[in-house]
Amino acid sequence: MAESKYKIIIGLEIHVHLATKTKMFCGCELVYGGEPNTRVCPVCIGMPGVLPTMNKKAVEFATLAGLALNCEIPSFTKWDRKSYYYPDLPKNYQISQYDLPLCGSGFIEIPLEEGQTKNIRMIRAHLEEDAGKNTHTFGDFSAIDLNRAGSPLLEMVTEPDMNSGKEVRALAVELQRIVRFLGISEGDMQKGHMRFEPNVNLHIPKDGKIYKTPISEVKNLNSFKALERSVTYEARRQYAEFVEFGKTMEMGNKATFGWDDDNQCTVLQREKEEAHDYRYFPDPDLVPVEMSDEWLGEIKSRLCELPLQMQMRFVQDYKLSDYDAGVLTADRQTAEYFDATVKSGVDPKRVCNILTQTGLKLANEAGCKVAELGVSSDGLAELAKMVDASEISASASVTIFEEMTKSKGAPKATAEKLNLIQKSDAGEIESLIDQVIADNPKAVAEATSGSKKAKKSAGFLMGQVMQRSKGQANPKVVSEILNKKLSL
Amino acid sequence: MHELSIIELKDKIAAGEVKSADAVKSVFERIEKHDPVIGAYISTFKEGALKAALDVDERIAAGETVGALAGVPIAVKDNMCVSTGKTTCASKILENFEAPYDGHVIEKLKEADAIIIGKLNMDEFAMGSSCENSALQQTKNPWDVSTVPGGSSGGAAAAVAARMCFGALGSDTGGSIRQPASFCGVVGLKPTYGRVSRYGLVAYGSSLDQIGPLTTTVSDAALMMNVIAGHDKRDSTSISTDVAPVKDYLDGIDQPLDGLKIAVVPELNAGASQQVKDAIEKGLDVYKGLGAEIVEVAMPNVEYAIATYYVIATAEASSNLARFDGVHYGHRTEKPKDYIEVYSKSRAEGFGTEVKRRIMLGTYALSSGYYDAYYLKALKVRNLIRQDFTNAFEKADCLMMPVSPTTAFKIGEKTDDPLEMYMADIYTIAVNLAGIPGISIPCGFDDGGLPIGLQILTEAFTEDRLLRIARMFEKQTEYNTKMPKL
Ligand SMILES: [Zn+2]
Numbered sequence: 001m002a003e004s005k006y007k008i009i010i011g012l013e014i015h016v017h018l019a020t021k022t023k024m025f026c027g028c029e030l031v032y033g034g035e036p037n038t039r040v041c042p043v044c045i046g047m048p049g050v051l052p053t054m055n056k057k058a059v060e061f062a063t064l065a066g067l068a069l070n071c072e073i074p075s076f077t078k079w080d081r082k083s084y085y086y087p088d089l090p091k092n093y094q095i096s097q098y099d100l101p102l103c104g105s106g107f108i109e110i111p112l113e114e115g116q117t118k119n120i121r122m123i124r125a126h127l128e129e130d131a132g133k134n135t136h137t138f139g140d141f142s143a144i145d146l147n148r149a150g151s152p153l154l155e156m157v158t159e160p161d162m163n164s165g166k167e168v169r170a171l172a173v174e175l176q177r178i179v180r181f182l183g184i185s186e187g188d189m190q191k192g193h194m195r196f197e198p199n200v201n202l203h204i205p206k207d208g209k210i211y212k213t214p215i216s217e218v219k220n221l222n223s224f225k226a227l228e229r230s231v232t233y234e235a236r237r238q239y240a241e242f243v244e245f246g247k248t249m250e251m252g253n254k255a256t257f258g259w260d261d262d263n264q265c266t267v268l269q270r271e272k273e274e275a276h277d278y279r280y281f282p283d284p285d286l287v288p289v290e291m292s293d294e295w296l297g298e299i300k301s302r303l304c305e306l307p308l309q310m311q312m313r314f315v316q317d318y319k320l321s322d323y324d325a326g327v328l329t330a331d332r333q334t335a336e337y338f339d340a341t342v343k344s345g346v347d348p349k350r351v352c353n354i355l356t357q358t359g360l361k362l363a364n365e366a367g368c369k370v371a372e373l374g375v376s377s378d379g380l381a382e383l384a385k386m387v388d389a390s391e392i393s394a395s396a397s398v399t400i401f402e403e404m405t406k407s408k409g410a411p412k413a414t415a416e417k418l419n420l421i422q423k424s425d426a427g428e429i430e431s432l433i434d435q436v437i438a439d440n441p442k443a444v445a446e447a448t449s450g451s452k453k454a455k456k457s458a459g460f461l462m463g464q465v466m467q468r469s470k471g472q473a474n475p476k477v478v479s480e481i482l483n484k485k486l487s488l
Numbered sequence: 489m490h491e492l493s494i495i496e497l498k499d500k501i502a503a504g505e506v507k508s509a510d511a512v513k514s515v516f517e518r519i520e521k522h523d524p525v526i527g528a529y530i531s532t533f534k535e536g537a538l539k540a541a542l543d544v545d546e547r548i549a550a551g552e553t554v555g556a557l558a559g560v561p562i563a564v565k566d567n568m569c570v571s572t573g574k575t576t577c578a579s580k581i582l583e584n585f586e587a588p589y590d591g592h593v594i595e596k597l598k599e600a601d602a603i604i605i606g607k608l609n610m611d612e613f614a615m616g617s618s619c620e621n622s623a624l625q626q627t628k629n630p631w632d633v634s635t636v637p638g639g640s641s642g643g644a645a646a647a648v649a650a651r652m653c654f655g656a657l658g659s660d661t662g663g664s665i666r667q668p669a670s671f672c673g674v675v676g677l678k679p680t681y682g683r684v685s686r687y688g689l690v691a692y693g694s695s696l697d698q699i700g701p702l703t704t705t706v707s708d709a710a711l712m713m714n715v716i717a718g719h720d721k722r723d724s725t726s727i728s729t730d731v732a733p734v735k736d737y738l739d740g741i742d743q744p745l746d747g748l749k750i751a752v753v754p755e756l757n758a759g760a761s762q763q764v765k766d767a768i769e770k771g772l773d774v775y776k777g778l779g780a781e782i783v784e785v786a787m788p789n790v791e792y793a794i795a796t797y798y799v800i801a802t803a804e805a806s807s808n809l810a811r812f813d814g815v816h817y818g819h820r821t822e823k824p825k826d827y828i829e830v831y832s833k834s835r836a837e838g839f840g841t842e843v844k845r846r847i848m849l850g851t852y853a854l855s856s857g858y859y860d861a862y863y864l865k866a867l868k869v870r871n872l873i874r875q876d877f878t879n880a881f882e883k884a885d886c887l888m889m890p891v892s893p894t895t896a897f898k899i900g901e902k903t904d905d906p907l908e909m910y911m912a913d914i915y916t917i918a919v920n921l922a923g924i925p926g927i928s929i930p931c932g933f934d935d936g937g938l939p940i941g942l943q944i945l946t947e948a949f950t951e952d953r954l955l956r957i958a959r960m961f962e963k964q965t966e967y968n969t970k971m972p973k974l
Contacts, residue, residue, distance in 0.1 A: 048575070048587065142827070277856045281863060286724050
């Protein structure tokens with residue numbers, strides 16, 4: 001297998017669209033899509049004479065992300081102009097951050113298999129405004145849509161600390177979960193809320209030396225699958241190129257690729273690393289951002305427990321499987337709903353089952369979060385307690401939960417309405433058992449014979465009792481009395 | 489009527505003695521008569537102005553309260569965006585540009601019920617000090633039409649001097665209000681950076697640009713400041729009124745400052761022509777006669793102001809003017825070969841020589857490998873220059889010096905030597921780098937009858953004191969009442 005012959009080195013450049021109400025430097029409402037050039041104002045289209053004003057919320061969102069990624073948050077940052085001529089950039093410069101980004105170095109902890117984690121170092125994260133979009137479907141002309149221009153973008157850069165497509169994907173998924181937890185981005189890959197650009201190369205040990213292949217930057221990946229596959233593909237391609245042509249970094253250190261999803265391969269876009277001179281300089285139209293301790297403290301207070309920490313806590317404290325804990329921490333509302341329910345002292349596994357067996361499915365169908373289905377965490381806790389107290393069966397709890405989302409009734413009332421309250425009255429159950437024993441002498445004989453069929457027959461008798469009780473008898477009580485009667 | 493000051497006119501209009509509509513008509517009669525020679529206006533809004541004037545007259549007749557400039561015809565430099573016409577910046581590239589919005593000062597003028605009558609010529613994108621860089625027309629100095637009116641707000645100064653408006657708004661990046669005011673014998677005030685919002689001013693050097701009034705009297709400048717000064721949340725560099733409250737600049741303007749201490753910089757003044765030096769001396773004598781004390785100060789870093797300015801202003805300009813590319817804004821070349829040519833040809837065809845020169849200078853200064861040596865160094869020197877002013881203001885209430893080393897020069901006289909033209913801005917440029925307010929007031933005439941200006945500077949956000957000091961002089965002299973013979 002080729003993998004053992006080299007080490008893949010991957011760093012990521014990530015763009016996250018922040019979900020602020022308005023754009024980065026103007027008052028335009030931040031809504032994606034729309035008729036071209038309708039969601040614009042003089043400021044975001046760079047009209048002569050206009051001036052930008054900073055969206056404080058975007059700075060707070062970016063800082064929140066930085067805090068979640070354990071980044072240093074400097075007390076002084078500024079805005080710089082990055083100059084380049086491109087039709088989708090109306091001012092021909094982009095307001096960005098050059099040498100003093102909002103977030104300094106940090107790290108993100110990503111989950112690997114079997115509860116293992118790995119820290120990937122972050123180099124920096126900075127805020128900038130997005131450009132518009134060029135389209136080339138008008139014959140001789142190109143058209144430019146500036147609806148997106150001026151949207152707040154958080155650009156993050158990691159150290160090349162990832163060593164497989166799986167790790168890259170894990171980081172992407174984890175980052176999506178984090179930005180959603182923090183409520184700073186919808187993180188929808190398909191809508192372009194998150195864009196990933198991996199830088200991939202190989203370290204190949206040979207003849208006592210380490211050979212480094214040229215770095216490939218893969219642009220504009222908009223799904224986790226494409227991200228993972230492009231990295232894996234690049235590794236194989238680079239290795240083949242090394243084997244065949246001996247291609248190493250000395251022969252051109254960087255090239256840009258696109259991803260062809262139809263053919264599942266990367267496509268070379270630019271071979272030479274262009275020597276761009278962006279002529280950065282501080283934007284004289286904006287004042288520097290001074291992050292006071294007070295402001296930072298206020299932002300910190302909005303930080304929540306991060307998804308991975310929560311997931312690991314659910315495994316540790318609630319004894320959930322890593323998988324279930326992962327499912328329940330996919331979004332913050334569900335995780336907190338589950339957590340709040342469990343904290344009232346019910347069996348976590350019981351709550352987990354209700355949610356994973358029906359809650360998440362119902363939420364998905366309704367297009368909302370499970371917490372929004374109309375069952376309060378108190379109601380869910382009460383329902384779970386009824387199972388613990390054998391007032392209802394575990395399977396009934398799922399049915400009751402579903403009914404509660406419709407009728408919004410209390411668990412007990414709903415259980416009664418559905419006739420799902422278990423009967424535990426020993427006398428009543430005993431008479432049912434007596435009837436079943438009288439009606440099934442053959443099975444009774446087999447059950448008490450100690451033969452191979454004994455277990456099966458006992459089960460049959462148990463089933464008969466349950467059937468006659470219309471499922472309402474408490475199985476524990478039935479089994480106790482039945483065993484006693486059969487002297488098992 | 490054209491001899492009235494803004495204050496006199498607005499009082500008469502408010503009192504019903506004069507109709508705003510008549511003031512507008514009278515102004516347009518003068519424009520139609522004299523502007524074919526002077527060339528101050530790039531565009532006029534006669535119809536709209538008359539309509540607005542009639543509206544003000546009606547409201548006054550109905551006893552309604554009206555604004556501080558109600559009915560007064562005012563003109564603005566053609567780099568301030570108006571929603572009712574073109575904003576050309578005197579450039580071919582923006583010859584047909586119509587902004588869909590009013591800049592902050594335009595809004596303020598309208599709120600004050602001023603009548604905006606037209607847009608004034610300037611050096612292209614405010615780059616120049618003679619209006620010779622206008623790509624559209626040459627404005628002439630009303631005092632001698634063979635000389636320049638100064639620049640870049642040359643159209644504004646000429647229009648005020650020729651009484652083709654009662655007051656005007658210009659912009660000052662390196663002296664562009666004060667120098668033409670000096671050349672044309674009118675009052676020109678550059679407020680403190682941040683005092684007046686730049687929203688709607690087509691940027692040249694963003695960290696230096698500031699809008700201010702050109703008028704025939706100091707009190708008129710104060711009144712216009714009352715209208716345009718203040719915080720604007722759309723301009724992040726506009727100062728919060730908590731930090732620097734806006735004052736009523738007319739309040740106490742006639743009250744002289746007791747024990748006024750004036751600082752002069754002898755080695756700086758030495759560079760001016762004898763006639764200018766004499767006029768400044770005579771001006772200082774007027775203050776001495778009022779009991780002022782003169783102290784000499786040194787400003788060792790001011791000699792680097794021109795070099796510093798031409799790095800910072802051009803760097804900012806190279807970026808600010810990048811948007812005029814034929815794609816979104818500005819003239820587009822016909823038949824470009826590819827999109828690169830849309831940029832290169834549109835810009836080559838649209839920009840004038842001086843603008844190109846400054847874009848190239850600025851681009852160079854910001855280029856990788858040169859940034860530290862030029863731009864960063866310039867920012868450091870800028871701080872030293874600021875410090876020179878701070879030191880001077882520790883010793884005196886204000887600084888006084890010439891505005892320009894000479895009076896207005898002949899059209900075409902200096903166009904072959906841009907460097908000589910740059911050097912003539914020595915008295916005004918440092919003021920923009922320091923961000924402090926400065927005013928030019930008429931203080932004499934040379935042998936040829938051309939006006940000379942006295943420049944007064946005070947600390948940041950003390951326009952109230954600056955105007956009072958200027959008014960002390962104006963009360964004692966009659967230079968500002970003289971009018972050019974047209
Ligand atoms: Zn906008």
